[in-house]
Amino acid sequence: MTEERPLRADARRNREAILKAARHIFAKHGSQAQIDDVAKRAKVGVGTVYRHFPTKEALFEALARDKFERLAGLADTAMGIEDPWEGIVFFLKEAAALQAADRTLSEVFRDHGDFMVDTAQSCGLSELGDRLVQRAQDAGVLRDDIRGTDLGLISCSLAGVPPVWSWERMLDIALDGLRPADRLTDLAG
């Protein structure tokens, strides 16, 4: 059915240019970015953008998938960190930084819950989250009543913090809510 002919060289090149441009524009303006701007930045006609992505929606979705893969990458490096607690901190911090720099991600979190859950699943992020949590619990540095999805929960909630305030501070509060009842962060200063 869906014959997968290889793209012509110029087409492949343009596709990449479009994605690159779109990443930049959508990061700044979220889903209300304008296709014309993407085309202009990619040095390509609007028609070309539509040849590759039949809909603004489709382009947005492709970008979102990208981001989730990057998140999965982060989770993976997090698993590589020896200290399990630091692994979790690393992941949450990087994930939050990613969102803060990119409206695309936080918009997906807010407005496309189902897509988010599906994609997290299909790119292995969910499972990595579970393992990250499990490992920390085994080491006794994370409360036992936390689940893998709570990492997503926290990420989303950090995405809700507007620029006037700092998600870093909220993260500190949330992290203290995750620890077993021993040592807490000092938020003063």
Add this chain to the structure above:
Amino acid sequence: MTEERPLRADARRNREAILKAARHIFAKHGSQAQIDDVAKRAKVGVGTVYRHFPTKEALFEALARDKFERLAGLADTAMGIEDPWEGIVFFLKEAAALQAADRTLSEVFRDHGDFMVDTAQSCGLSELGDRLVQRAQDAGVLRDDIRGTDLGLISCSLAGVPPVWSWERMLDIALDGLRPADRLTDLAG
């Protein structure tokens, strides 16, 4: 300058109807609600809506102000609760419930940081927050390094939790991050 003639009776009536309708429509669709829908629901022509609110933006803002006053009201009742910790829990819970039921509020949180801070100030919400926090700290049931604005911080972050997950759970985590290091909530179950 701005002569304040009293509104004619029908005008006053319509204004209320518009606000009421707008509250309903904006709660569901956020700032991308449509003026025509508001007019229809208020049983009024579009022109009338524009007579009372020169701009969609202006209507949105009026609604937002409303919400902040309601939040201030909540903070006030919270101060009336004997147990200072329960006061804080009450406030955060009610505030979150309000957002969950009303896209207007969470949109202001997300996209209009400055307006939010100003309005919180001008309707006394900021000060009430400070007092709520202070009182709890005096009673020793709240970490000393928390500030009044952290209530806003937490509210915003709860607004970021999409419907697929539950803000209640995130609130529990955050609350545990607020407590002095003694008794924590049991998130299991």
Add this chain to the structure above:
DNA sequence: AACGATATGGAGTTGCGGTTCCGTTTGTCA
């Protein structure tokens, strides 16, 4: 080189939704 198949650019189309305008209605006041 030459010929299809594939891909491109960008002017034009379309639809949507905020805003305006004005002929009509309603309230108020004498």
Add this chain to the structure above:
DNA sequence: TGACAAACGGAACCGCAACTCCATATCGTT
């Protein structure tokens, strides 16, 4: 109850941005 200002309704207007279309250009294959 008559007259005037205030307010109304909703068709029409207008700008904006997603999307289409097709004459033209480019690629890859023989």
